[in-house]
Amino acid sequence: MELLFLGTGAGVPAKQRNVSSLALELLQERGAVWLFDCGEATQHQILHTTVKPRRIEKIFITHLHGDHIYGLPGFLGSRSFQGGESLLTVYGPKGIKEFIEVTLAVSQTHLQYPLEIVEIEEESESGTIFEDETFSVEFGKLEHGILSYGYRVVEKDLPGSLDVQRLKELNIPPGPHYQQLKEGKEVVLKDGRLINGQEFVGEPKKGKVITVLGDTRKCMQSVQLAMHANVLVHEATFAAGDEELAYNYFHSTAKEAAEIAKTASAERLILSHISSRYQGDAVSRLAEGAKEIFPNTDIAEDLKRFTIS
């Protein structure tokens, strides 16, 4: 599982940082990549990575500000042009459907793959927007003036692995009964021995939790979404000291993001949505301020990859 930042800037593109987009690579887990937001030129950023547009299975939009959605029509069209045929699902606030449908219709873009658009019900403060056998995704409403959501991606616990080494030592040969043992069942061998699978299966492996928040003020919903997360991706549009400014503009400071991570007992914090006002040393200071409160903090950069292990 890897997080690959495609755009880590705020508001308008700059040479150093493009507008928002983040890829969650789930190649081992489900042979797929999920995107969070799709600012203008996200498809251009992807050209500089190993991400295959046809592998992108889901796009979660946090909110409808232009710097988070203007790359969507181009990405959707190019995914089709480049031979993507599998279902793509876009999740987002009410309005995302109109945006996609009008932009594709006006430009007469006809996708060669099925596109599903799931709008979050405006009334819901939080809920589950997707669930299958291996993952679920929860959402929660943040505070950003415009409807803005955070997403909590929960990988389901993986069953413990079978201790094949010990089975072999006990002269229990491989065969279909290994699957039953792995499921913790009892098996009677040809030689009459009764083997209890539970004795040979290790602890279940805890699934990962990744929380990606849209633009927001410091708010309690963020804590909920980030509770015990392995990684929290939080915006840091302002530096510590500018809390009042951040509040007025419905954004957060790096310090506030660190406070959220700490309160939620998250493992790791990655700051993104960095204003182009901060360059070089100013970015380092942004990080330092946050680290005083939450030491395991990193600053995202365009095309920077974080392995989640």
Next chain:
Amino acid sequence: MELLFLGTGAGVPAKQRNVSSLALELLQERGAVWLFDCGEATQHQILHTTVKPRRIEKIFITHLHGDHIYGLPGFLGSRSFQGGESLLTVYGPKGIKEFIEVTLAVSQTHLQYPLEIVEIEEESESGTIFEDETFSVEFGKLEHGILSYGYRVVEKDLPGSLDVQRLKELNIPPGPHYQQLKEGKEVVLKDGRLINGQEFVGEPKKGKVITVLGDTRKCMQSVQLAMHANVLVHEATFAAGDEELAYNYFHSTAKEAAEIAKTASAERLILSHISSRYQGDAVSRLAEGAKEIFPNTDIAEDLKRFTIS
């Protein structure tokens, strides 16, 4: 007057060539820049140039395919964010208004400058879409499956310059009467001499004609629009030999573009909208084929500038 190519590719962005956009810099002529098409990441390309978004006065959209318009909402928003306050006018086919209005409304983008959107009447084959004291812009309907237009920018002839040197030699001192002389009028000096301005004014300077075409098959309308143009910018999505393919996909080959330039007696041809199928030597061959028919041919490249003198 300069042409600065911002995106010269076809269909989808590639590392070498972004999707379509072209800046016509009229800094000396009117302190303004005009854009032709605005594909995704046009504002990103502008970051690598000296073009100031607030200087962009007019945007002419040739057609509504995504690779020609998906950069428009982002550009419009950023121009506002960066302090642009002057009127911006967008010209284009029917539908461009809906595209702009829906994308700005969904993203709650509130521009801090007046935006005027002028849609070309679908029924008109050709006409004049803009005219003031120094420029006019004509449009003509091309052949591209979807409504696609070519634009002919006509700079009005500049009055000849006053031969100040000769006036001084004749002891005619500078003053308000210089303006009258410049306009070709007769002036009576204090010393009683009658001076005829026409004898001191040089030949009017012919205004430039720049023709920028949208995607199109080879068609007669292109010849009309490019007649005696100083520069013709024509698409070349395919190479010579692929005429049938080009016809079927409503595009042109480099050779067909050269034939248009020749028939129209244009001065200079610049090929753009180059497919990423053509790289390196293949691009040179594209040019060679065109030059056999029309020697004064160039291939556009992203961020390449052509001075029109």
